[in-house]
Every structure is written in C-alpha cells, then in structure tokens.
Amino acid sequence: MESKQQIHGLRPILEAIESGEEISKIYFLKEGNGVLFNQLKFAAKKAGIATSFVPEEKLYKLTKENHQGAVAVLSPISYQNLEEVLEATDLETNPVFLLLDGITDVGNFGAIIRTAECTGVSAIILSEKGSAPVNGVVVKTSAGAVFNIPMCKVNHLKDAIYLMQAYGITIIGASEKAEKSIFDTELNKPIAIVMGSEDRGINPSTLKTLDETFKLPMLGKIASLNVSVACGAMLYEVVRQRQ
Template structure:
C-alpha cells in the first residue's frame, strides 16, 4: 500500500523523524520560532534531511491544512541502505548492474529513468540524500509503478558510493561528454555501475575522477546533448545488448 506523501505540523514531523520515516524534504516557514521549531531544526541537522526556508505563501500552496509553519514530503517508498542493497545483489547475481544518479533534480526525469531501469534489469538505483529529486506521486506515475519494484538507496555522497561499489568488485562508468571514449568502447559484461548526472551540470568532477571509465554518446546533429532520461535509456540498453550477445 502506498504511504501518504505529506505530513504537516511541527510535532507530527518530529515524531515522523524519530520513527525513521523516509522524509524527502521539509519546508519551514521563514522566521519560525519556539522550542519545538528548534528541536525540529536540530533533528534535521542530525539526520541530514533536505530542508528549505520558505514564505508562508509557499506553505499555503502545498496544503490548506493547519501546517503550523512546517510541511514534510514523505517518500511513498522505503529506501535501502547502500551496504545492504549491494551485498544482497552480489550474493544473488553474477554480473549485477547499478545506476547512480548524481544530483538529478527533475521528478519526471527520475520517474522515467526508474521505469527504464526496471525494464533493463537494473538491480538498484543510488541517489544522494540532499539535492536529489524526491520520490513523489509524479515520480511514481511517470515510472509506471516501477519505483515499487527497483530498490533505491540513499547516500550522503555519490563519490563515497562509487568507492564502495569499486571495493565490492563493480566497475563504475560515468556518462559524460568530457571524454574521448564512446559508450561502445566500454565493456559492460562484468559487474557494472553507470553514473548519470544532473540535467544542467552533469556529473560532478570529483565523481568523474573517481570512476573506472568515462563514456559519451556520439551526437551527430547540431544539438549538443540529450535529455538525461533518454541518454540513460541508451546507456542501459547498450548494457542489455552486450549481455545478450
């Protein structure tokens, strides 16, 4: 059953955090004061939760309920710990395939990527806790329900996930235009992970530097880039093609 995607009220959100709910983002009214709000802010810092300070008008657009100056978006899915996900997959599959999304911010792109990932046999998706697109109702809808089928893990930093995957015997390839190698120069028959970047900035330089391989898609037209969900689909189906040969 899909969980509710929004809660409001300071005490309710404090209780949700303490109960371990998967909170994607908290919206806090600017200038909010009081002991409870201080307690909430402390929990946000302690748990590394993504939060924004917004004017009252923003909160009233999000809900007509008595929000007490705070609204939280709750993920409709349960997230995995990276170590648990990777260990489980490695135990059960000879050549696992992981997908890392570095600061992808558009929920519909996220949903489309999850849908393609499910269709191409991706064993797990890894996103960053802060700055990543949340799993919302729009994400679920765009994914055609695949968000309930593909395990998703959240990490503090994508680079740390890259190092952990490499230590687990998984080769990491970054999709970037800043390389001479194309997607067809990389072998994906071994245990692999692919890193896709944000819509505007691509993959961060530190992640590119940490990767085993970099690869780009050959673009024959005048437009310099593809939509990230389309590019991701091409990468994933190249993995499928190689593994079917």
C-alpha cells in the same frame, strides 16, 4: 499510488525525523521563525531532507489543520541499505547499478527509474542531499516502477562508489573528454553507471573516482542529451551487449 500521508506541526515532524521516518519533503512557512522552527530546519538539513519555503496559502492547500509553519510529506517508498543490497546480489550475474549524481528534476528522475526497471538494473543509488524526492510525480512518471526496484540513499555518493569498487564493480560514466565511445566499452561485467545532474553533468570530484569514461556519439548541432534519454541510451547498450 502516491502516499497521501502527511505530518503537520513542528514537534511531530521533528519527532518523525528523529525516529527515522522516510520523509520526502518538508514545506516550511516562508516567514517562519522561532526556536523550534529553526531546530526543525536544522534537523531537516542534517538529515538531507528536501525542503521548500512557501507562502501560507500553499501550506493550507496541503492541510487544513494547524500546521505551525511546517508540513512534511512522507515518502511512498522505504530506502534500502546499499551494503545489504550488495551482499544479496550475485556478482557472477554481471549486475548493473545506477548512481544518480544530483538528479533534481522529478520528471527525469521518474523516467530514469522506469527505464532502469525495464532494463534489469539491480538498484538505484542516490545521495541524501541534492536529489529529487520520491513524490507523486516520480511515482506516476515511473509508471509505478519505483516500487519494483531497490532504492538506496547514501550520505555521500563517493562513499558508495568506493564501497562498490571494493566489491569488484566497475564504475563508469559519460564524459565529453572521453576518447572512446560507449559502443567500444566492455559492459558485460558487474558495472555501476553514474548519471550526472541536468545542468552540470557528473560532479568533477565524482568523475575522478570513475574507473572508465566514455562518450555518446553526438551527430547534430546540440551538444548534449536530456539526462533520462542519455540514461536510456546507455542502459540499452548494456542490454544489447548482453543479448
């Protein structure tokens, strides 16, 4: 179930950030200002916490207390350290990892987590900035799978890619410019699949770091799939090759 725990007030939220509390999102008063208010905004941005600037009515829907122009929603999960996850993973079992490059839609995020858990993904890695928060919608859409799979947050996705490559993990992803199909790609080895954002796909700078690219066959008039559907197709091709 979703954690309903919240923190309201500028100083308490700032102290929560400084203490390393897992914050899913901070709602700021749209007209907010002042030294402490701006200090909190800067701290949230530096920590890569999702923010939203809303009218006062929204804040009072979140809490009836004196919010001072900010309400923070705590994350229902704790993120794990990627290097520790890699150290604990037996690479001889050919694990599969999932790297999410700018997935911001919470519905797609939850659906991806659910499919990842069902297909045996070892961990999901996402960037601190530009990623959807783990909130109630994600928990519900994932059918609770978010509690059953390690989730790792990193400062920069490319750093995670370089680290995984150092562990001998092949980084792959879909690209329209790829020459071979996913069905002609060897997936029975330690791999990490990169999924790009809903609007622009994999970031071009991230795409350059991939070891292999492939394409999903498109037989209709529409040129792209929903990101969660595309992710499901890829993961089940991994399952098929390993059966």
